[in-house]
Amino acid sequence: MTSPVLVEVFRGSLLESEHRGSVAVIDADGNAVLVLGDVARPVFPRSAVKPLQALPLLESGAADRFGFADDELALASASHTGEPAHVAVVERMLAHAGLDAAALACGAHPPIHVPSAQALARSGREPSAVHNNCSGKHAGFLCVACAMGADPAGYTDPAHPVQRAVKAALEGIAGVALDDRNCAIDGCSAPTWALPLEKLAHGFARFGSGRGLDPHRAGAAARIRAACAARPYLVAGTGRFCTRIMAHFGGRVLVKGGAEGVLCGALPGAGIGVAIKCDDGAARAAEVVMAALISRLLALDDADRAALAPLVRPALRNWNGIEVGALRPSGLLAQRT
Amino acid sequence: MTSPVLVEVFRGSLLESEHRGSVAVIDADGNAVLVLGDVARPVFPRSAVKPLQALPLLESGAADRFGFADDELALASASHTGEPAHVAVVERMLAHAGLDAAALACGAHPPIHVPSAQALARSGREPSAVHNNCSGKHAGFLCVACAMGADPAGYTDPAHPVQRAVKAALEGIAGVALDDRNCAIDGCSAPTWALPLEKLAHGFARFGSGRGLDPHRAGAAARIRAACAARPYLVAGTGRFCTRIMAHFGGRVLVKGGAEGVLCGALPGAGIGVAIKCDDGAARAAEVVMAALISRLLALDDADRAALAPLVRPALRNWNGIEVGALRPSGLLAQRT
Numbered sequence: 001m002t003s004p005v006l007v008e009v010f011r012g013s014l015l016e017s018e019h020r021g022s023v024a025v026i027d028a029d030g031n032a033v034l035v036l037g038d039v040a041r042p043v044f045p046r047s048a049v050k051p052l053q054a055l056p057l058l059e060s061g062a063a064d065r066f067g068f069a070d071d072e073l074a075l076a077s078a079s080h081t082g083e084p085a086h087v088a089v090v091e092r093m094l095a096h097a098g099l100d101a102a103a104l105a106c107g108a109h110p111p112i113h114v115p116s117a118q119a120l121a122r123s124g125r126e127p128s129a130v131h132n133n134c135s136g137k138h139a140g141f142l143c144v145a146c147a148m149g150a151d152p153a154g155y156t157d158p159a160h161p162v163q164r165a166v167k168a169a170l171e172g173i174a175g176v177a178l179d180d181r182n183c184a185i186d187g188c189s190a191p192t193w194a195l196p197l198e199k200l201a202h203g204f205a206r207f208g209s210g211r212g213l214d215p216h217r218a219g220a221a222a223r224i225r226a227a228c229a230a231r232p233y234l235v236a237g238t239g240r241f242c243t244r245i246m247a248h249f250g251g252r253v254l255v256k257g258g259a260e261g262v263l264c265g266a267l268p269g270a271g272i273g274v275a276i277k278c279d280d281g282a283a284r285a286a287e288v289v290m291a292a293l294i295s296r297l298l299a300l301d302d303a304d305r306a307a308l309a310p311l312v313r314p315a316l317r318n319w320n321g322i323e324v325g326a327l328r329p330s331g332l333l334a335q336r337t
Numbered sequence: 338m339t340s341p342v343l344v345e346v347f348r349g350s351l352l353e354s355e356h357r358g359s360v361a362v363i364d365a366d367g368n369a370v371l372v373l374g375d376v377a378r379p380v381f382p383r384s385a386v387k388p389l390q391a392l393p394l395l396e397s398g399a400a401d402r403f404g405f406a407d408d409e410l411a412l413a414s415a416s417h418t419g420e421p422a423h424v425a426v427v428e429r430m431l432a433h434a435g436l437d438a439a440a441l442a443c444g445a446h447p448p449i450h451v452p453s454a455q456a457l458a459r460s461g462r463e464p465s466a467v468h469n470n471c472s473g474k475h476a477g478f479l480c481v482a483c484a485m486g487a488d489p490a491g492y493t494d495p496a497h498p499v500q501r502a503v504k505a506a507l508e509g510i511a512g513v514a515l516d517d518r519n520c521a522i523d524g525c526s527a528p529t530w531a532l533p534l535e536k537l538a539h540g541f542a543r544f545g546s547g548r549g550l551d552p553h554r555a556g557a558a559a560r561i562r563a564a565c566a567a568r569p570y571l572v573a574g575t576g577r578f579c580t581r582i583m584a585h586f587g588g589r590v591l592v593k594g595g596a597e598g599v600l601c602g603a604l605p606g607a608g609i610g611v612a613i614k615c616d617d618g619a620a621r622a623a624e625v626v627m628a629a630l631i632s633r634l635l636a637l638d639d640a641d642r643a644a645l646a647p648l649v650r651p652a653l654r655n656w657n658g659i660e661v662g663a664l665r666p667s668g669l670l671a672q673r674t
Contacts (some may be wrong), residue, residue: 001340009618011381011521011522011529012519012520012521012522013518013521014379014381014519014521014531015382016381016521016597016618017597017598017615017617017618018616018617019617020357020616020617034361042351043353044348044351044353048490048514049441106656106657107655107656107657108656109656110451110455114447115454117458118447118454118458119457119458121454121455121456121458121459122458123459124458124459134658154386161617168463174419181348182349182351184348184349184351184353184656184661184662185348185349185661186655186661187655187656187661188655188656189655189656189659190659192348252554256578258486260346260348260353260354278354278617279354279355279357279617280354280356280357280615280616280617280619281346281353281354281619282617282619285430285617293490318444318522318523318524318525318526319443319444319445319469319524319525319526320442320444320526321444321445322444322522322526324521324522324523324524325521
């Protein structure tokens with residue numbers, strides 16, 4: 001099945017590139033609200049499920065034991081840009097568990113936020129695992145291990161108690177058995193299990209609304225959502241799509257992106273979950289699709305429309321700041337009139 | 338017309354992403370050797386035509402007047418990574434024309450080569466236009482302006498004598514009239530004219546072989562090809578696809594990439610030109626396609642096969658260096674048996 005074109009990229013007046021993909025918009029009861037492309041094929045959710053992977057941090061008692069509040073829960077759900085504020089929270093989480101950066105198994109990369117990467121270089125220090133965009137999730141995993149009384153070593157192994165708890169949380173919330181034959185290794189060395197896009201969207205609908213979840217899990221999901229809504233900068237960083245969306249919409253929209261063009265979201269008020277996979281792995285396209293879907297699915301006021309407009313049709317600017325083109329959602333995603 | 342899948346991206350044993358696109362392999366007489374997808378639609382060649390955009394540097398007499406040899410001709414054809422060796426040649430080119438970095442209209446960005454970006458940050462200096470990957474082409478444009486006796490100011494305007502000469506060279510070598518309605522602004526603010534992929538490939542076949550060109554232009558093309566073959570590191574940089582291919586194949590293969598998934602090449606011995614456009618703009622896919630085409634079109638020895646293998650099926654490694662997947666050319670591009 002050939003996926004439909006979701007986003008077109010124009011340079012001047014000509015189509016330069018295009019992005020195909022699949023979209024599942026599902027309500028908390030599992031009903032399809034909007035489906036484009038093949039939503040039954042297994043897709044690696046990558047970092048898009050970090051807010052769901054953070055459930056054991058609450059359910060294990062780790063968050064309460066270590067006194068974690070919004071900052072820590074937002075960081076555990078984050079693909080952060082390695083800015084000083086992000087790194088500080090990660091280091092604090094590790095310290096609560098009596099650990100330091102040496103315990104992180106995510107690998108090192110320079111901060112995604114370029115000025116922070118430049119400042120780090122100027123300081124003469126090397127990028128370390130705390131700068132990895134997944135370091136908050138990993139710090140959370142380590143805290144779960146400590147709260148469980150498990151040896152933190154090997155915490156990224158799919159057989160480690162932490163990952164078994166994460167897998168069980170994903171299975172429970174998405175209502176699907178994750179097949180170990182569909183397990184692969186993520187960029188940060190944590191396991192990632194592929195699941196159908198429609199199940200992923202259903203999981204976000206239930207995560208966003210609490211509907212169909214036991215009260216303990218619904219409460220954990222509500223705390224994570226509230227943390228992301230309160231601290232959107234910690235979930236991503238300066239100028240990032242997820243931060244911009246949540247900074248504007250607060251608790252009305254949760255969005256979380258993953259590598260290879262995956263982007264998920266929840267509209268708690270409507271009890272709706274969204275899962276997007278761009279076939280080619282392009283984040284720029286998944287973001288346009290999500291912005292267009294929010295435009296279509298939420299009741300918007302003028303301020304909402306003004307906040308969304310530059311994300312629905314982002315301008316392409318060159319190194320001199322000249323507007324040279326734009327991305328546009330395809331007709332399939334046309335806004336509600 | 339839906340373009341075929343050219344490259345598949347696997348994570349573990351599952352297909353994670355895929356890239357569609359078009360391919361034109363054309364001989365110097367304009368005959369199709371291999372065509373996939375729509376090759377008649379206008380495509381912006383972006384930086385892939387830099388070696389062709391360098392023709393006026395020789396044809397105007399600028400290269401000889403300023404004593405330019407392989408280093409300068411390779412840099413004029415380059416999308417470089419901003420390493421010190423690249424910057425030094427650009428500064429030398431500008432000095433020959435009595436100019437400095439202030440004359441460059443390409444805009445500034447940090448060196449693409451991360452250690453060089455880090456070293457620049459440590460030095461306390463800001464990225465400038467000389468670090469822009471296109472600065473060598475722009476330095477070449479400025480030298481052409483000087484040799485023509487034209488005011489260098491405004492040299493990126495499509496109506497400037499330098500760009501008129503560049504456009505005429507592209508039209509002559511590709512055998513196509515470039516339509517000003519299909520002109521847009523490139524990332525570096527130079528004009529880019531869209532043309533059919535089949536014409537672009539034909540242009541590279543003629544650029545690579547000299548066939549069908551007047552002797553003056555054929556000689557200029559041969560000098561640029563020889564410079565790129567002699568100094569492949571200057572055409573791109575550490576670890577880059579074009580550098581790796583040309584460092585191994587020397588004068589047997591010229592390759593040059595552009596933004597948004599464009600990659601062109603010439604196999605001078607076979608008198609063949611190649612032009613690839615990935616629909617979604619992915620360079621990683623265009624590189625796999627080019628490596629697969631070289632495997633198919635050239636007679637290879639064991640060393641050639643060993644050099645190409647990691648480019649035809651590149652491993653995906655995560656931040657810990659763990660192999661988590663691979664890119665593979667689709668069956669359409671299967672190597673000659």
